[in-house]
Structure formats: C-alpha cells, structure tokens
Amino acid sequence: MDVYTPAMATDVIEGIGDALGPAVAAVFSGCFLDTLEHTIALSAGGSAFVVTGDIPAMWLRDSTVQLTPYLHFLERDPKLAQSAIAVSRRQLACIDRDPYANAFNQGPDGAGHWSDQTEMSPWVWERKYEVDSLAYPVQLAYDIWTLTGRTEHLELFPTVARSIVGVWRTEQDHDQTSSYRFERPGSPGDSLARRGLGRPTGHTGLTWSAFRPSDDTCVYNYNVPANMLAFVELSHIAELADAVFDDWELAADARDLRDSIGRGLTGYAVTTGPSQEPVYAYELDGLGGVLVMDDANTPSLLSLPLIGWCELDDPLYQRTRAFLLSEANPTFSRGAAAAGIGSPHTPPGSIWPIALAVQGLTALDHGERDRMLSTLMATHADTDRMHESFDKDDPTIYTRPWFSWANAMFCELALDCAGMRTYRRTAAGTVLR
Known part of the structure; x- marks a missing residue:
C-alpha cells in the first residue's frame, strides 16, 4: 500500500523550487519525503503507525504535527488522504486503550518504559500524561473532516471524545478525583512528587497536566498553552458531535467543559511580564505559583495563533510574543x-x-x-x-x-x-x- 502519489510530491517540490530556489527545494524535498517514506506504516486494518524518527514509538502529539504539511494536499492525492485517515484512526484507537498515555508501541510487545510506576500496558511506550496528547488527535480528526468532508476515520470518535472530556474534567480537581500516578525509578526529574501524585494545586477551572509537550515534568501543573489547545479542541468535539453524530449530549458536555476552562484562562492565565506588561503565563498552580517563559515544543505560547486560540495581531499575544523573543525569556x-x-x-x-x-x-x-x-x-x-x-x-x-x-x-x-x-x-x- 502506498502512502502517497509520487506525482503529487513532485509537483509540490517543484512548486517550492520555482518560488524559493533549488537550495530550499532540496532541503524541502528531503524533509517532505522523509516522513512519507520512512515514518508511516500502513496496516491492512486501515490504520497507520507513525514513528517520530529515531525513537520507534508513536507519540499522539508528534504524529499529528508530522502530518501538518500534507494536509494541504489531501484533496489532490486520494492516497495521501487515506493515509491521514489511517493515522487518525490509529490515534483514536490508542486513546481508547489508555487516555493517560502519550506514546504507543506498534503492537502489544511491552517495549518502552516498562519499569515506570504507573498503570502500564504492553501497548504503551510511555505513560506521561499530557493534556496536548489528547487535544492533538482531536485536531487531526477535525482537520481531515473540515478539509475533505470525509468521516470514515471517526468510527471511535464519540467514545473517545467522551473519554477525553471525562479525563479533562477529572483533572480539573486532580488532587481529589484523579487516580493517575507516575514515578520513574532512578530518574527524579521524570517523576511526580508526593509518590507520583504531583505537587499541590488549587482549583482554577483549568485542567491539570503532569508533563509538558516536551515530555518534561511541569513545574506548575496547569500548562496554559495546553489548556488553550484543549479549549479550541473542545469546540471541535462539540462541532463534530452536532454535525456528524447528532449527539447533543456530547456537544453540550464538551461546550460546558470548554467554558469552564475558558473561565479559568480568563481568571488565571494572564500575569505580569518582566517589563511589568501583561503577558500570558506558561504554567501556574492556582496557589500563587506562576512560571513566565516558553518552551519550543508546541503547543507553546508562541504558537497560539497556529492552534486557533487567537489572531496573529491580538495585542496580548503580541506583547507575549515580544517577551518570548527576548533575553527576558529564560x-x-x-x-x-x-x-x-x-x-x-x-x-x-x-x-x-x-x-x-x-x-x-x-x-x-x-x-x-x-x-x-x-x-x-x-x-x-x-x-x-x-x-x-x-x-x-x-x-x-x-x-x-x-x-x-x-x-x-x-x-x-x-x-x-x-x-x-x-x-x-x-x-x-x-x-x-
């Protein structure tokens, strides 16, 4: 089974060369073809496993963003569209197995961080809970539907969307209601405090995350850009529930949680920057702890317009962006x-x-x-x-x-x-x- 049609790739690479010159086209060609030819493995069951590159596991976040440049050409290439659908189908199946895992194995072979003290399964490479690991697969599922009108990748979507909403709602009060724990023996920097529960947090309406999009532990466990991505994708869950499944209950539940997270962002996400100007915080704990920085991994504060949180010219974003691109950002x-x-x-x-x-x-x-x-x-x-x-x-x-x-x-x-x-x-x- 072919992941893409070579003529499509040739046309795109030639278009880059015509617009930007042969040097850029050469690098573009290598990067564009590399993901298509060496990271995506189609299966006979209609799903596709995607490796990140030099780590043989499928991250939910990475496998979404890895497809970003190809989504522009889905309508030009039916094979490419089928590949994107297969990746989305695999992502939803992974979440259905374990909504707290961030990276999965190609089969139930027990590869990965099996010694971690958490509820591992042979399918799971790593079980670092990250809000964005649930949000990004919703983004991909929604983008495929928006760009092509196709729905065959959404068989599991209502079930998985309910699971996502349930986890994010549970993690609004992590200390009291969550069963998630994580410790990595011999690696204190990858372990959560309080025997895997994590540092104390106060109720804010935001949803808790153990780890950042970098897979590093959060300093303060309400990651602001991840909550902003969750806000956007809850709207997409509601839209798909309405338009595709006529599921008013799921749509209402997603919108209710979205609005709760939105109130938390309004109330807590804006802080004072180094020059005493209002900027977005990167993390906070609801107890007074606030981290003012950014991380290169997306969702990041720098990427907020790309995830659909705000417009490029939004004044608060522009102030935050100016801070992020200065030596004041650590x-x-x-x-x-x-x-x-x-x-x-x-x-x-x-x-x-x-x-x-x-x-x-x-x-x-x-x-x-x-x-x-x-x-x-x-x-x-x-x-x-x-x-x-x-x-x-x-x-x-x-x-x-x-x-x-x-x-x-x-x-x-x-x-x-x-x-x-x-x-x-x-x-x-x-x-x-």
Whole structure:
C-alpha cells in the first residue's frame, strides 16, 4: 500500500523550487519525503503507525504535527488522504486503550518504559500524561473532516471524545478525583512528587497536566498553552458531535467543559511580564505559583495563533510574543549562529528549529518570516534535515539527527513562504485560502 502519489510530491517540490530556489527545494524535498517514506506504516486494518524518527514509538502529539504539511494536499492525492485517515484512526484507537498515555508501541510487545510506576500496558511506550496528547488527535480528526468532508476515520470518535472530556474534567480537581500516578525509578526529574501524585494545586477551572509537550515534568501543573489547545479542541468535539453524530449530549458536555476552562484562562492565565506588561503565563498552580517563559515544543505560547486560540495581531499575544523573543525569556538564546527559543529538555544555549519555524509562521512581517527560513537553511549542519535542537554558536552540535516533527515544521514554513499553504487556523475556525 502506498502512502502517497509520487506525482503529487513532485509537483509540490517543484512548486517550492520555482518560488524559493533549488537550495530550499532540496532541503524541502528531503524533509517532505522523509516522513512519507520512512515514518508511516500502513496496516491492512486501515490504520497507520507513525514513528517520530529515531525513537520507534508513536507519540499522539508528534504524529499529528508530522502530518501538518500534507494536509494541504489531501484533496489532490486520494492516497495521501487515506493515509491521514489511517493515522487518525490509529490515534483514536490508542486513546481508547489508555487516555493517560502519550506514546504507543506498534503492537502489544511491552517495549518502552516498562519499569515506570504507573498503570502500564504492553501497548504503551510511555505513560506521561499530557493534556496536548489528547487535544492533538482531536485536531487531526477535525482537520481531515473540515478539509475533505470525509468521516470514515471517526468510527471511535464519540467514545473517545467522551473519554477525553471525562479525563479533562477529572483533572480539573486532580488532587481529589484523579487516580493517575507516575514515578520513574532512578530518574527524579521524570517523576511526580508526593509518590507520583504531583505537587499541590488549587482549583482554577483549568485542567491539570503532569508533563509538558516536551515530555518534561511541569513545574506548575496547569500548562496554559495546553489548556488553550484543549479549549479550541473542545469546540471541535462539540462541532463534530452536532454535525456528524447528532449527539447533543456530547456537544453540550464538551461546550460546558470548554467554558469552564475558558473561565479559568480568563481568571488565571494572564500575569505580569518582566517589563511589568501583561503577558500570558506558561504554567501556574492556582496557589500563587506562576512560571513566565516558553518552551519550543508546541503547543507553546508562541504558537497560539497556529492552534486557533487567537489572531496573529491580538495585542496580548503580541506583547507575549515580544517577551518570548527576548533575553527576558529564560529559554531564549542568542549566539553567533542564530537567535531563538529552546527548551529545558535540551542543553542550555540550544535553539529549536521547531520554534524558529513557529516564529516564522506567526510573524506579521514577511521579512521576519523569510529570515526564519534563511536561518533554518543555515543551521542544518549540511545534513539537509532539521534537528531537535542546535547550539546557538555552532549548528554542527545538535540533538536528534532524525526528528520528523522538526522536518514537518520546516516544510510548513517553506510552504507558507511559497504561498502554498491551503488553510490556516484562526480564532474563528479553519480558513481556506
């Protein structure tokens, strides 16, 4: 079974070359084809398993974002559309097995972090509970429906959506109602305090997360961008429940939880930045603890317009963005090779290509957008691929030589620079060009 039609890929790569030149087209070609040819495994049962690259597991978040540049071409390529449907079908089946797991095995082989002290299963590679791991598969399911009108990937959707709503509602009061626990023997940085329960939190209306999109433990367990993504995707659950399943009960439940999280974001998510200006917090605990920073992994504060939380020109977002792209943000680095946002997940002074691509995609100025593409072209260390991170002064020092998520984000930025993105998300919904 073929994942895509080669003629489609050839046309897209040639379009990039015509718009941006042969050097960009060469890197784009490698990144675009790599995910299609080396990470997606179609199965006879109509689902597809997606590896992140150099780790042989399927992350729910990564496998969604890895497909981002291909969604623009679903209507041009029936094989590609079928592949996206197969990935979505697999994601929903994974959540149905365990809504608290973030990464899964291709089969029930017990690979991964089996010694973790949590309710593991042979299907689960890692059971780090992250709000975004439930939100991103909803995003993919919704995008496929919006862009193609097809619904065959949604067989499990009502069941899984109810599970997602139930988990997010339970985790609004984690200390009192949640059974989730996580400890990793020998790795205190990957373990939750209080014997796996986590640090204390106060009730805010936000939904609790053990880990960030980087898979690092949260400092404060209400992750703001993840809650914003949950808010957006609860609207999408409600829309699908209404339009596809005529399920008023699921739609009402999703909207009720969305509104509760929205009130929490209104009441708690805005804080004071280093220059005494209002900005979005990255994490908080409802007890006075607030973390003012960003992480390169999405959903991030920098990525808020891309996930549909706000418009690019939203004043609060723009103030937050200015802070994030300055030395006042503890994860921002400036060096001889580049300047950009990194992550505590990688060594100090590292910059993430994902964050550079997001910076370009959220730029109001096309000059800034084009500079980000040029920076990515200058920092791939002659590998023609993107990496997890690179040293701010020396791009030949990098982490993860094969990281499909970063490759996908380079492709998305190149498509934007070439005028070839066919849709974008806004606070009002998905907009087709």
